[in-house]
Amino acid sequence: MSSYDAVCFDLDKTICEPTQDPATLLERTFEGVDCDRFCTPSDLRAAVPSLPTVQTAREFYEHLFSEVAGRADADPTLAPSLAERYLEVQDPSAVRFRPGAAAALEHARERGQVALITNGGRPTQIQKLRALDIEDAFDVRVYTDPSAGIHPKPNAAPFERALGELEATPDAAIHVGDSLRADIAGANAMGIDSAWIDVGRDRAAEDEHVPTYELSSLERLESIL
Known part of the structure; x- marks a missing residue:
């Protein structure tokens, strides 16, 4: 008992x-926004602990890409577009x-x-x-x-x-x-x-x-x- x-x-x-390959998912994300990739899947994982608590998946990925962009001296204003594209190519059922x-x-x-x-x-x-x-x-x-x-x-x-x-x-x-x-x-x-x-x-x-x-x-x- x-x-x-x-x-x-x-x-x-x-x-x-x-089960989706993280590198392929990230590559398709940046291709969809037509900008050079400034991070790796490892960079994304490393940034997660620094993120605030948010209400939606969209907010989470916006904060994530903004955080990683800042660490890479990239343009943080790309974050909303990257978040939207990431969610488009991500398959929740995989x-x-x-x-x-x-x-x-x-x-x-x-x-x-x-x-x-x-x-x-x-x-x-x-x-x-x-x-x-x-x-x-x-x-x-x-x-x-x-x-x-x-x-x-x-x-x-x-x-x-x-x-x-x-x-x-x-x-x-x-x-x-x-x-x-x-x-x-x-x-x-x-x-x-x-x-x-x-x-x-x-x-x-x-x-x-x-x-x-x-x-x-x-x-x-x-x-x-």
């Missing part, structure tokens, strides 16, 4: 990861399970209620769930929806919505995610136990946001449920 009444999962970089994710999700489902709490809007995220055939794997799905007052993690709203619909209390729940700044900080503020999946991109915030558990992959989640 699990010690938790509810297990909440993040989606991107926790349950799934994209995803696969991260190592151990399918088994971890099934294990959690066998032991209690399961929720999805994702910093993405429903139209985009539902494509990923359908591609993985896990649309119906969650008792509750919470997407970012500022118009309904559901702001992105670490905001408390998505956690409150999930626990409220599950009729679970914070001390009987655990949240699993890859972002210290969003997943772990949000769970910590709510008094929810947290499991951080270290994907090698968020170490700068490690001292600031301490998870209850630190896992190298979801293959180890079974040991704490």
Whole structure:
């Protein structure tokens, strides 16, 4: 019997990861805007921890390309066009399970209620769930929806919505995610136990946001449920 009444999962970089080649995606983005490429996929990943919390994917990529442009002494006014083009060539349905994710999700489902709490809007995220055939794997799905007052993690709203619909209390729940700044900080503020999946991109915030558990992959989640 699990010690938790509810297990909440993040989606991107926790349950799934994209299968599109990052270099090709970036190349097509710059070709579509007709400007010289001033960054690499590694540059984009390195800039993510510096970005503010935003409401939409469009805002996220605008901030991302603006940040990278500044670091490369390139024109930051290209950011909106690059963000728009990136989203045009990106295929949300081109995803696969991260190592151990399918088994971890099934294990959690066998032991209690399961929720999805994702910093993405429903139209985009539902494509990923359908591609993985896990649309119906969650008792509750919470997407970012500022118009309904559901702001992105670490905001408390998505956690409150999930626990409220599950009729679970914070001390009987655990949240699993890859972002210290969003997943772990949000769970910590709510008094929810947290499991951080270290994907090698968020170490700068490690001292600031301490998870209850630190896992190298979801293959180890079974040991704490």
